[in-house]
Amino acid sequence: MSSKTLTVPARLLRRCFHKPRRIFHVDPVRLYYGSPQVVTGSAVRTVDLRSDSVTKPGAAMRRAMAEAEVGDDVFGEDPTVNELQKFAADMFGMEAALYVPTGTMSNLIAVMVHCRERGDEMIVGDLSHIHVYEQGGSAQLAGVHSAVVTTLGDGTFDLDQLISKIRHGYPKPHYPRSRLVCVENTHNIQGGRVLPLSFLQELRSVADKFGLAVHMDGARVMNAAVALGIQPNVILQHCDSVSVCLSKGLGAPVGTMLGGSKDFIQRAVRARKALGGGMCQWGILATAGKIALSDMIDRLEEDHRNARRFAQGLLQCDPPLYHVDLTTVETNILRFRLQDTQMTPAEFCERMTSVDEEEVKALGQGLQVLMFPFVGNTVRAVWHLGISEEDTQLAILKAQFVAQQHKLKSIREA
Numbered sequence: 001m002s003s004k005t006l007t008v009p010a011r012l013l014r015r016c017f018h019k020p021r022r023i024f025h026v027d028p029v030r031l032y033y034g035s036p037q038v039v040t041g042s043a044v045r046t047v048d049l050r051s052d053s054v055t056k057p058g059a060a061m062r063r064a065m066a067e068a069e070v071g072d073d074v075f076g077e078d079p080t081v082n083e084l085q086k087f088a089a090d091m092f093g094m095e096a097a098l099y100v101p102t103g104t105m106s107n108l109i110a111v112m113v114h115c116r117e118r119g120d121e122m123i124v125g126d127l128s129h130i131h132v133y134e135q136g137g138s139a140q141l142a143g144v145h146s147a148v149v150t151t152l153g154d155g156t157f158d159l160d161q162l163i164s165k166i167r168h169g170y171p172k173p174h175y176p177r178s179r180l181v182c183v184e185n186t187h188n189i190q191g192g193r194v195l196p197l198s199f200l201q202e203l204r205s206v207a208d209k210f211g212l213a214v215h216m217d218g219a220r221v222m223n224a225a226v227a228l229g230i231q232p233n234v235i236l237q238h239c240d241s242v243s244v245c246l247s248k249g250l251g252a253p254v255g256t257m258l259g260g261s262k263d264f265i266q267r268a269v270r271a272r273k274a275l276g277g278g279m280c281q282w283g284i285l286a287t288a289g290k291i292a293l294s295d296m297i298d299r300l301e302e303d304h305r306n307a308r309r310f311a312q313g314l315l316q317c318d319p320p321l322y323h324v325d326l327t328t329v330e331t332n333i334l335r336f337r338l339q340d341t342q343m344t345p346a347e348f349c350e351r352m353t354s355v356d357e358e359e360v361k362a363l364g365q366g367l368q369v370l371m372f373p374f375v376g377n378t379v380r381a382v383w384h385l386g387i388s389e390e391d392t393q394l395a396i397l398k399a400q401f402v403a404q405q406h407k408l409k410s411i412r413e414a
């Protein structure tokens with residue numbers, strides 16, 4: 001760990017607060033589609049790192065939405081939805097794609113289409129979004145049983161454990177039929193980890209050997225592609241289906257693309273309607289999705305850079321309060337720990353959010369940095385379209401201030 005003290009404060013403060021109306025780091029894509037944070041004279045500046053789902057559509061995206069050509073998509077007649085679906089299928093290297101309201105619905109549809117026979121089972125990671133954060137929808141709504149494998153630190157799982165979970169006794173009447181295995185890329189709970197291509201390749205051969213379909217919850221698979229410097233179809237060639245969120249770092253207000261074979265998507269259209277996801281003139285939304293997929297992918301690199309910059313800033317904090325493993329910082333999600341277990345992640349997040357007079361005096365302005373306490377006694381911070389390099393530096397400044405205050409408080413109490 002570096003013992004270097006942060007050098008930002010004085011210079012940064014002068015730049016940030018004494019010329020209130022300037023916009024820094026002008027990034028044309030951000031200005032065009034995103035909602036840049038303009039520094040105003042207001043007393044508190046907010047940096048929202050809770051999730052990449054908080055992005056708001058900017059002027060150009062809203063204009064495109066207002067002008068979108070539409071039709072009734074339940075009849076397959078919305079030209080903008082059709083265009084988006086064709087565009088996504090080509091990008092994924094898959095036969096077809098379907099526009100779906102949310103990632104949760106998209107994953108559920110995939111489970112329903114892959115696991116069609118009563119008594120079908122899917123195998124999922126115990127820390128996967130499908131298993132942890134989707135209310136058990138596959139059991140609740142699709143009647144699909146699940147078996148879990150242990151999610152490893154890099155978002156993968158052990159393939160021997162996977163093989164041990166497959167119901168080799170099927171079709172004996174005691175057993176469900178193992179039908180599907182799901183992976184998550186990038187892995188949210190494990191801090192935006194990118195699944196290695198070699199893992200996906202080996203998984204594919206296991207799946208082929210045992211007759212399993214592979215579904216990828218690729219909510220952030222574009223972050224994975226950018227981090228690996230490859231096209232998404234190189235990742236997705238190992239999957240039968242994929243679910244890709246347009247509403248996270250890609251900046252669309254809603255929407256997820258589900259990709260797969262023609263037959264898979266035909267069945268997915270039926271499942272989507274049964275779940276209440278058949279929408280009429282939603283080319284108005286699809287046009288934002290098209291912009292997200294065509295114009296917003298390269299920009300993700302900037303989020304990855306800022307996440308890394310912040311992680312390095314935490315490591316350089318003096319006094320030290322944060323523990324970060326830089327080798328795990330691959331994309332736009334950062335998980336870190338507090339070295340002092342006296343302070344819980346929830347208390348830390350509260351400190352990062354609250355602004356008091358002492359802070360305003362010391363920093364010249366209040367900084368409110370929003371993050372979530374996360375799985376395994378960690379804190380999660382997520383970068384996105386609404387966060388600039390300057391926001392990132394300010395968040396470091398606040399983390400530094402919180403560390404100093406914490407040290408002073410510990411000394412006073414000792």
Ligand SMILES: *Cc1c(COP(=O)(O)O)cnc(C)c1O
Pocket residue numbers: 101102103104105129130184188217219220245256
């Ligand atoms: C956000 C997310 C989803 C889908 O969430 P929705 O809010 O339903 O769109 C699925 N998987 C992962 C890993 C996610 O981060």
